[in-house]
Amino acid sequence: xxxxxxxxxxxxxxxxxxxxVYEIARLIPYGRVTSYGAIAKYIGAAxxxxxxxxxxxxxxxxxxxxxxxxxxxxxxLTGKHHFKGTNLMQQLLENExxxxxxNQVQHFEKLFWDPAKxx
DNA sequence: CCTGTGACATAAG
DNA sequence: CCTTATGCCACAG
Numbered sequence: 001x002x003x004x005x006x007x008x009x010x011x012x013x014x015x016x017x018x019x020x021v022y023e024i025a026r027l028i029p030y031g032r033v034t035s036y037g038a039i040a041k042y043i044g045a046a047x048x049x050x051x052x053x054x055x056x057x058x059x060x061x062x063x064x065x066x067x068x069x070x071x072x073x074x075x076x077l078t079g080k081h082h083f084k085g086t087n088l089m090q091q092l093l094e095n096e097x098x099x100x101x102x103n104q105v106q107h108f109e110k111l112f113w114d115p116a117k118x119x
Numbered sequence: 120c121c122t123g124t125g126a127c128a129t130a131a132g
Numbered sequence: 133c134c135t136t137a138t139g140c141c142a143c144a145g
């Protein structure tokens with residue numbers, strides 16, 4: 001096999017990485033939350049947790065992607081600033097039965113949904 | 120090809 | 133507790 005063009009980033013599917021993130025997000029059960037790192041790890045990019053968040057940035061418009069269920073390792077709603085409403089993210093979570101205090105998810109460990117374990 | 124960016128994670132002070 | 137710094141990686145221009 002010769003010949004390996006160094007550019008193997010996007011063989012044919014542009015942003016396959018993003019789709020992967022969306023796929024996991026869609027699988028997040030109701031009333032549950034997960035972390036960027038967990039998703040990144042599951043898709044094979046544990047060191048690209050930031051990419052996950054960035055992918056969420058593009059998720060705007062994709063109602064199939066509950067980005068509000070994705071928080072940082074601390075269980076803090078770090079990305080709430082990117083939502084339409086400042087408190088929209090929190091409202092959505094509370095609507096699902098998730099208690100939020102000071103932008104932090106209560107019982108985060110309890111509500112934490114690990115794709116690598118659940119799947 | 121290089122640069123900029125970004126909703127993380129971790130470390131250090 | 134806080135801020136600052138670094139790593140890290142994928143995508144867009």
